[in-house]
Structure formats: C-alpha cells, structure tokens
Amino acid sequence: TQLLEQSPQFLSIQEGENLTVYCNSSSVFSSLQWYRQEPGEGPVLLVTVVTGGEVKKLKRLTFQFGDARKDSSLHITAAQPGDTGLYLCAASYSGAGSYQLTFGKGTKLSVIP
Amino acid sequence: DSGVTQTPKHLITATGQRVTLRCSPRSGDLSVYWYQQSLDQGLQFLIQYYNGEERAKGNILERFSAQQFPDLHSELNLSSLELGDSALYFCASGLAGGNNEQFFGPGTRLTVL
Numbered sequence: 001t002q003l004l005e006q007s008p009q010f011l012s013i014q015e016g017e018n019l020t021v022y023c024n025s026s027s028v029f030s031s032l033q034w035y036r037q038e039p040g041e042g043p044v045l046l047v048t049v050v051t052g053g054e055v056k057k058l059k060r061l062t063f064q065f066g067d068a069r070k071d072s073s074l075h076i077t078a079a080q081p082g083d084t085g086l087y088l089c090a091a092s093y094s095g096a097g098s099y100q101l102t103f104g105k106g107t108k109l110s111v112i113p
Numbered sequence: 114d115s116g117v118t119q120t121p122k123h124l125i126t127a128t129g130q131r132v133t134l135r136c137s138p139r140s141g142d143l144s145v146y147w148y149q150q151s152l153d154q155g156l157q158f159l160i161q162y163y164n165g166e167e168r169a170k171g172n173i174l175e176r177f178s179a180q181q182f183p184d185l186h187s188e189l190n191l192s193s194l195e196l197g198d199s200a201l202y203f204c205a206s207g208l209a210g211g212n213n214e215q216f217f218g219p220g221t222r223l224t225v226l
Contacts, residue, residue: 031212042115042203042217043156050212088156092213099144099209100169103156 004091006104014112016078021107023089024071030094032072033101034063037086079111116140117206117218125224131192134221138185138206144168145187146207146215147179151200162187163209194225 005024013019023032031050035043047056049065049072056063060083062075076083086108090101116139126132138145147159149172158171162181173179176194181187191198201222205215 033212033214035217040201040220040222042117042205042219044115045214045216048212048214090156090215099161099163099213100158100171101146101213101215102158103148105155 004089004102004104006087006089006107008107009105010108010110012110012112013079015080018075018077019079019109020073020075021087021109022071022073023091023104025091026070027093028069029072029091030069031092032065032069033090034072034074035088035090037088037106043088076109079109081111081113084109084111115216115218117204117216119204119218119221121221122219123222123224125226126194127226128194128196130194130225131190132194132223134189134191134202134204134223136187136189136204136206136218138187138204139216142206142208142216143185144207144209145181145185146205147173147187147189148203148205148217149200150203150220156203159189161209168209191223196225199223199225 034046037043052067052069054065060077086106088106090103118137143164146161150156159173161169179189201220203220205217207215
C-alpha cells in the first residue's frame, strides 16, 4: 500500500506571507494532483503534474514535481484569506489499480487577515 | 461547480439501517469513484466503476455495495449501519485514463445515531 505524507499538517499564517506545503511518497507517482477542499464541500482540482521536474503556476500558486517523481510541493505567494482551506495531494501509481487515487491527509491552511 | 451531482446532501439514520447514496457524473465521463472521508482517516477510496463495470476496489466493507447504471449514474448502498460509518461520502467522475484527473461532487454527509 502506497502512502502519501503531507507536511505540515496545520499552518496558520498572516495575510501577505509566503508558504510551502509538501507531499512525499516512497514510491514513484505516474501522476499527481493537488486539490483544495473547503469545510463540508468536495475537493476542487487545482493542478495535475506528470513529468519529473515539472513546474506549473496558477496565479499565486506554484506547483513543483520532484525530479524522481516521488515528491511535490505547493508554494503560495502573498497568501490571502481566500486561500484558507485543506490542501490535498493525490497520486496515481503504475500497475494494478492505476486509476485509483491515493490521498494524503492534507495540510489545513488558515490565513489570518 | 464540478458538474458532478450527489443526493442527498445530508442523511441522518439509525444503527442497523440501510441507505442509498446517488451520484450523477459529469457529462462525458464514463468512470465513477466513491470515497469516504472521516476526520481521522482522510479521504479513502472505496470503489470504481467504468461504463457499468466494477474496475477497482479499495477499502470497501462487505456491508457496502455499489453499482453503475446504463445512464452512468451510480449508487452506493450502505447496510447494517454502525456509528463508525458516519462520514462524508464523495463521488468523483473522470475519464479513467490519461492523467487520471477526477472531479468531485459536493458529497453526502451521513450521520448514524
């Protein structure tokens, strides 16, 4: 069973600060998605990364896929209260059950005005 | 709005009872996935259907079952309910190929009393 570790588990920062959250696995991903979830709602897909070393930007969010495809990071620049939420990474692995997504437990981000 | 719909939004029932949760996927998506989210376990994959056929099974209890109908909507049946089954249940849909992107519905909050 593949496990995805996310860190930190909780993060509370002031508006305007920068932050980075991490997602790590002992196994190679075939693809990795980042989602954001608000309380009582479904996760919303932010980005998919596939190629080792890939960097994608979505406004103030920068997503990076590790060269070995075992880790990923999400960096938020100048955080705003609207960024508050649970950030989840989810990975697909090659082989049997390759269309399953394995989710990390998430990073709960609070941005204080 | 992801285009995935789930009903009901909330469900309150008693131990020992049986309930059915319903999901309609995004237009064009052939695959439906069911997930359970509880506070301590995070998002856990339960089962996947593709074009009416079961494709992958995760941590689904024997008391739970699912099916996908010819119009591609899916139902998750939970029986002999226990207090520990209280959780958010999400349905997601996708193309089940490529980068395995999945789009989540708003969820059903199940409370077992």
